[in-house]
Amino acid sequence: MKTLLSGASRAVLATASLTAAISAFGTAQAGEFDGVTIEAKLIGGQQYEALYARIPEWEAATGAKVNIISKKNHFELDKEFKSDIAAGTTDWCVGSNHSSFASQYPTLYTDLTGLVDKGVVAEFVQANIKAATFDGKLVMLPRAQFDVSALYYQKDLYDDAEKAKAFEAKFGYPLAVPETWEQVKDQATFFADPPNFYGTQYAGKDEAIVGRYYEMVVAEGGKLFNDDFSPAFDSEEGKRALQWFVDLYNAKAVPAGTTNYLWDDLGNGFASGTIALNLDWPGWAGFFNDPSSSKVAGNVGVAPAPKGSAGVRTGWSGFHGFSVTEDCANKEAAASLVEFLTNEDSQKLESAAGPLPTRTAVWDYISEQAKDDPYRREVLAAFKETAATAFAVPPTPLWIEATNLIYPELQAAILGDKSVDDALADASEAVDDLMQEEGVY
Amino acid sequence: MNRLKLPPWLVLLLPAIIILSAVVLIPLVLSLYSSFTSYRLTRPDSIFNWVGFFNYEKALTDVKFWAAFGRTVLLLTVALNLEMLFGLGLALMVSKVTQGQRLLRTMMMFPMMFSPILVGFQFKFIFNDNVGLVNNALQSLGITDQAIPWLVDGQLAMFSIIFAEIWTATSVFGILILAGLYAIPRDPLEAAKVDGCTAWQSFRYVTLPFLMPFIYIAMAIRSLDVARAYDIVQIMTNGGPARRTELLWTLIGRTGYVDARMGYANAMGYISIFLAIFFTIYFFKKLTQSRKELGMGA
Numbered sequence: 001m002k003t004l005l006s007g008a009s010r011a012v013l014a015t016a017s018l019t020a021a022i023s024a025f026g027t028a029q030a031g032e033f034d035g036v037t038i039e040a041k042l043i044g045g046q047q048y049e050a051l052y053a054r055i056p057e058w059e060a061a062t063g064a065k066v067n068i069i070s071k072k073n074h075f076e077l078d079k080e081f082k083s084d085i086a087a088g089t090t091d092w093c094v095g096s097n098h099s100s101f102a103s104q105y106p107t108l109y110t111d112l113t114g115l116v117d118k119g120v121v122a123e124f125v126q127a128n129i130k131a132a133t134f135d136g137k138l139v140m141l142p143r144a145q146f147d148v149s150a151l152y153y154q155k156d157l158y159d160d161a162e163k164a165k166a167f168e169a170k171f172g173y174p175l176a177v178p179e180t181w182e183q184v185k186d187q188a189t190f191f192a193d194p195p196n197f198y199g200t201q202y203a204g205k206d207e208a209i210v211g212r213y214y215e216m217v218v219a220e221g222g223k224l225f226n227d228d229f230s231p232a233f234d235s236e237e238g239k240r241a242l243q244w245f246v247d248l249y250n251a252k253a254v255p256a257g258t259t260n261y262l263w264d265d266l267g268n269g270f271a272s273g274t275i276a277l278n279l280d281w282p283g284w285a286g287f288f289n290d291p292s293s294s295k296v297a298g299n300v301g302v303a304p305a306p307k308g309s310a311g312v313r314t315g316w317s318g319f320h321g322f323s324v325t326e327d328c329a330n331k332e333a334a335a336s337l338v339e340f341l342t343n344e345d346s347q348k349l350e351s352a353a354g355p356l357p358t359r360t361a362v363w364d365y366i367s368e369q370a371k372d373d374p375y376r377r378e379v380l381a382a383f384k385e386t387a388a389t390a391f392a393v394p395p396t397p398l399w400i401e402a403t404n405l406i407y408p409e410l411q412a413a414i415l416g417d418k419s420v421d422d423a424l425a426d427a428s429e430a431v432d433d434l435m436q437e438e439g440v441y
Numbered sequence: 442m443n444r445l446k447l448p449p450w451l452v453l454l455l456p457a458i459i460i461l462s463a464v465v466l467i468p469l470v471l472s473l474y475s476s477f478t479s480y481r482l483t484r485p486d487s488i489f490n491w492v493g494f495f496n497y498e499k500a501l502t503d504v505k506f507w508a509a510f511g512r513t514v515l516l517l518t519v520a521l522n523l524e525m526l527f528g529l530g531l532a533l534m535v536s537k538v539t540q541g542q543r544l545l546r547t548m549m550m551f552p553m554m555f556s557p558i559l560v561g562f563q564f565k566f567i568f569n570d571n572v573g574l575v576n577n578a579l580q581s582l583g584i585t586d587q588a589i590p591w592l593v594d595g596q597l598a599m600f601s602i603i604f605a606e607i608w609t610a611t612s613v614f615g616i617l618i619l620a621g622l623y624a625i626p627r628d629p630l631e632a633a634k635v636d637g638c639t640a641w642q643s644f645r646y647v648t649l650p651f652l653m654p655f656i657y658i659a660m661a662i663r664s665l666d667v668a669r670a671y672d673i674v675q676i677m678t679n680g681g682p683a684r685r686t687e688l689l690w691t692l693i694g695r696t697g698y699v700d701a702r703m704g705y706a707n708a709m710g711y712i713s714i715f716l717a718i719f720f721t722i723y724f725f726k727k728l729t730q731s732r733k734e735l736g737m738g739a
Binding site: 078082085086088105194195205255257260268269397408411412415417 | 482483484485569570571572576580586587588589590591592593595678679681682683684685687695698699700701702703
C-alpha cells in the first residue's frame with residue numbers, strides 16, 4: 001500500500017511538475033532539444049542581464065545549450081545584422097530586435113506565427129503584436145521592455161505660491177502640471193534660468209529627434225508619412241510641431257547643447273536637478289528617484305504625456321523583442337527560447353526593475369505589486385495612460401534612412417540655419433527622392 | 442609526367458601576392474565594382490544591379506557631399522599647419538632642455554597613446570555646454586555667465602574638433618622634428634654664428650631647411666590620418682548638428698553602415714581617396730624638393 005501510495009504520489013508529482021514545466025517553458029518538452037546549440041545575438045547592458053540569467057533554466061528544461069555570440073547595444077547590433085545579411089552569415093538563431101529597427105531586415109527573420117502557439121500570442125498586448133508584424137509576418141515576440149515617454153517633473157516647482165502667482169499673472173491661467181504641449185512651452189520658458197536651470201530639454205539628433213518630432217506631428221493632428229510612404233510632414237501640422245522645438249531653443253528654455261543630446265544626456269540632465277520638465281522613458285523612473293543617482297530623488301512627479309493642439313497625446317513607442325532567423329537550423333528550439341524569454345515569469349522579472357511589460361497579465365500583476373508604493377503607482381498610472389494611445393514608428397524598411405535625412409534639417413531649423421518652412425521643404429524633398437529611388441512609389 | 446615548375450622568384454613572392462590579394466586587392470576591386478551597383482547591405486542580391494555611373498553622378502552633384510569635402514579640406518589645412526607650428530615649437534623647446542629630456546620626450550608622446558575614440562569622449566565631456574569642464578571653469582572664473590555651446594555653434598564646433606585633433610597629434614610633429622633637430626650637423630650652425638647671424642637668421646636659413654624633410658614626412662603621415670578623420674568627430678558631434686561638422690568619412694560611414702547604401706558609400710569613398718592621393722603626392726614632391734635643396738637626394 002505504502003509502495004502504491006508513494007508510486008501514486010510520485011506520479012502525481014511528476015504530472016504536476018510536467019504541467020509546471022509545460023506552462024513555464026511553453027510547448028517545449030523535457031529534453032526535447034537535447035544536443036541542440038542555439039547561437040544568439042542579444043542586446044547588452046546591465047538592465048538586460050537579469051533576464052539572461054534565466055537562460056540556464058531553459059537549458060536545463062529542454063536539454064539545449066545557448067551560446068551568446070554577440071552582446072551589443074541596438075545601434076551596434078543593427079550594423080552587425082546588416083553586415084551579416086551582406087556576408088550571408090545568418091545561420092545563428094536568436095537575435096534581439098526592436099520595433100524601430102525590425103522593418104529593415106525583411107529577409108533576416110522568420111515568421112513566428114507557425115512556431116508559437118496562437119494562444120500564447122493572444123496573451124500579449126495586441127497593439128505590440130501588431131507593431132511586431134510586418135507584411136503579415138510576426139517577426140518577434142516582445143519582451144518586457146516597452147517604451148513610451150511620460151512627463152517627469154520637479155514637484156516642488158508647483159508648490160511655490162509666489163511662482164504660481166507670477167505665472168498666472170503672465171500667462172493668464174493657473175500653474176499646474178501641464179496637460180498640453182503649449183502649456184509645457186509656457187512653463188518651460190517661465191521656469192528657465194540659463195545657464196543654471198532649464199525649463200525642459202529634448203533629444204536633438206539621430207533617430208531620437210525625428211521620433212520626438214514624429215509624435216509631436218501626430219499630436220498636432222498630422223502625419224509623418226502618407227499611406228504610400230510619401231512624406232506628409234511638410235504641412236501646417238508639421239510646421240507647428242517643429243516651431244515648438246524652435247521656440248523653446250530661441251527662448252533659451254532648453255540647454256544650448258540640446259541638439260547634441262541623446263538619451264543618456266537627457267536622463268543625467270534631469271537627475272542633475274537642472275531641468276524642470278522632462279519627457280522621458282519608463283526605464284529612468286527608478287534612477288530619477290534614487291538618492292544615490294539623482295539630485296531630484298523624492299521630488300519627482302510623473303504625468304501622462306501632454307497633448308498637442310489636436311487633443312492627441314504624444315506617444316511614440318517602441319519595444320524590444322526576440323526574433324528567430326530564417327536560416328536557423330532548429331527554428332523550433334529557437335522559438336521555444338524566444339517564448340521562454342518573453343513568458344510571464346520573464347516579464348515579471350524584468351518589469352520588477354522598472355521597465356514596462358508587453359503581456360496583459362503582467363500589467364495587472366505589476367499594478368497590484370505597486371499598490372503600497374505611491375511613486376511606483378504614479379509612474380505606472382502615467383505610463384499606462386500614455387501607452388493606451390501609443391503608436392509605433394511607420395512600418396517602412398527605410399525608416400532609419402529617412403530619419404537620417406530628416407534630422408539634420410530639423411536641427412538646421414532649431415539652430416536658425418534655415419526657416420521652419422525651408423527646413424521641412426528640404427527634408428520632404430530628400431525623403432521623397434529616397435522613396436522614389438527605392439521604388440516605394 | 443611533368444610537374445608545373447614555377448620560377449623561383451614567383452614561388453618566393455607567392456605568399457606575399459596571395460596575402461596582398463586577399464586583404465587589399467580583392468576588397469579594393471569588389472568595392473570599386475560595388476560602387477557601380479545599387480548595392481545595399483540589407484539586400485545582398487542588389488550587388489548584381491549595375492547602375493553605371495549613377496552613384497558617382499549623384500555624389501558629384503550633391504551639395505552635401507561637396508560641403509563635407511570642403512570641410513575635410515579645411516580641417517586638414519588648419520589642423521596640419523597648427524600641428525606643425527606647435528610641434529616645431531615643442532621640439533625646439535625640448536631640444537634646449539639639458540636635464541630630464543628623456544622624460545619630456547616620453548611625456549610628449551602621451552596623447553598619441555590614447556585611442557581616438559577615448560580622445561573623442563574626453564573632449565565631448567570637456568566641451569559639454571552644461572556639465573563640461575571648460576564652461577564650468579569659465580563660469581567659475583567669472584569670464585562668462587553663459588553656457589557656451591562648444592559642440593553646437595557653427596564655428597566653435599569645428600574649433601573643438603580641431604582642438605581635439607591638435608591635442609592628440611601635435612606630438613607626431615614634435616617627435617619627428619626633434620629627430621630632425623638631433624640630425625642637424627653642428628658645422629653650418631657654428632659657421633652661421635661666426636658669420637654674425639642672429640638667432641632668427643640661423644633658425645630660418647640653417648635649421649629650418651634641414652628640418653623641412655622631417656616636416657614633410659610628418660605632414661604626409663598626418664594628411665592621410667586627417668583625410669580619413671572619423672572616430673573623434675563621430676564621438677564628439679557625429680557630423681552635426683545640422684551637418685555643421687560633417688566630414689567625408691562621417692557622411693560615408695553613415696551612408697554605408699547605417700543607411701546600408703554601400704554602393705553609394707563606396708562611390709563617395711573612391712572620390713574621397715583622390716583627396717588623400719593629392720595631398721600625399723603634394724607632400725612627397727615637397728619632400729623630394731627640400732631634400733634636393735639640401736643635396737640629399739637626386
